[in-house]
Amino acid sequence: MARHFLWLLLIPFVGLLWVPFYNFHDPVLFGFPFFYWYQLAWVPMTAFLTWLAYRTYPNED
């Protein structure tokens, strides 16, 4: 059951490697074009997904 959460780690690969998905100027956020804030937003999102994977992983300590 728990190991199913490892699949979450594939999501950032889809979100970041399919470039046509985010190569836009608009919408702008805090002066950042979409291309930049979209990729920056993947940093905390990936950390969160990895944390979910960590929480559900049978860690030894």
Next chain:
Amino acid sequence: MKTELDIPAVAVFLFFFALVTVMGFVASKWRRPKTLASLDEWGLGGRQFGTWITWFLVSGDFYTAYTVIAVPALVYSVGAYGFFALPYTILVYPIVFMVMPRLWQVAKDNGYVTAADVVHGRYGSRMLEAAVAITGVVATMPYIALQLIGMATAVKALGFEGELPLIAAFVVLALYTYSSGLRAPALIAFVKDIMIYIAVIAAVSVIPGKLGGYAAVFDAADQAFKAKGSGSILLQPSQYVAYATLALGSALAAFMYPHTLTGIFASKSATTIRKNAVLLPAYTLMLGLLALLGYMGHAAKLKLASNNDVVPALFQTLFPSWFAGFAFAAIAIGALVPAAVMSIGAANLFTRNFWKAYVNPQVDTAGEAAVAKIASLVVKVGALLVIIYLPTQFALDLQLLGGLWILQTLPALIFGLFTRWFTAPALLAGWVVGLFGGTYLAWTDGLKPLHLLSIGSFQAMVYVGLIALVVNIAVAMLVNLVVPKPVVTAEAAST
């Protein structure tokens, strides 16, 4: 840029440099073992680093001084394309999470110190072990040389001329690495990471304010690229595949290097590594913001002799000189940590997979440490000579090829953790074809990281390292199907 000696900047710089030098020597007494005379202690810090030390050590040697200089420089010169460093350093952590705890466990259970140890233990093949070890050492050497370039850029910005300051810094580094081993960069990494964080947070919060905000910064960069006729703040459709394959290929290669693996092997537990996969992206966020310094260079209308000067020039132009000195010290110390870990990683490979394998198989643990200490000195002297006597471009070209080469060790090192299907001859054949074929492609393209791939109507620029890896894996699978399986060795069967 200013070139005369800047006294407040130099004073701050020297203070921090002296501080980390003392720390480097004191580190031999930190979490003191009975003796430092074993590779587990000298080369891996006792395999006892917990979550925080590992965080500082891995980020300290993964986000190097050269990164701090070169990523903004690339963004300054080409725009959005240079930003591939961000998806690269995001995707690397899911990979670390999935792969590295297993690798750590195998190394811990069998007392392995290097990637080549793991490969030899798994397949019992001296040839495959040697292939992985040689690739590791050769790929690391230019990487150390690049750290020197990063340090030289900072030292030059302070107003020092000539190579003497660089040589002095490296001699000091070599001496405390010799005496303290991995404990020295692990301890110094705390100072390095905190300093880099302070410098970058100051830069990304203060500089845009002085230049009219982030919107103005992006506008200025956009106009500069249009005026120049090259580069752009968005990607061209023809760059999509290049951007994605560079990010993926770099992420796959990142933890194949001896220095990053040394950080992994030195951790206390597999859980420590998984926790770090969650926590290390905090540094990636900083790298993303740092990359934008390239655009701020356009907004500040800097006149630069070299793209690599964009970060130092920004600090000199927009900050008081004492803070510029602080930032340059952060960059220089940011070179010391990876250079130390890289030389230790290369020395571990030499000792375990050449000296112990061929010269003196009976060498005891104290003997191993003695050999590794000498080897770490030789590696650093070699890198220093490369920088002093060969053109800078030579180190840059070798570094590019180094990334391609180290990526070709991935199947041998990683596949065995998940499947028993592959055999040593198959993986060796894949390595040979990937490494030499990839090098040939890069060579004929004029040492460029991208190769134009045409398959039917599909045409795209693709990262050459990733092409070589795909061919490498395909050859390994093919040979595996054709050549009969040998009997599994007892040692390999027990792992």
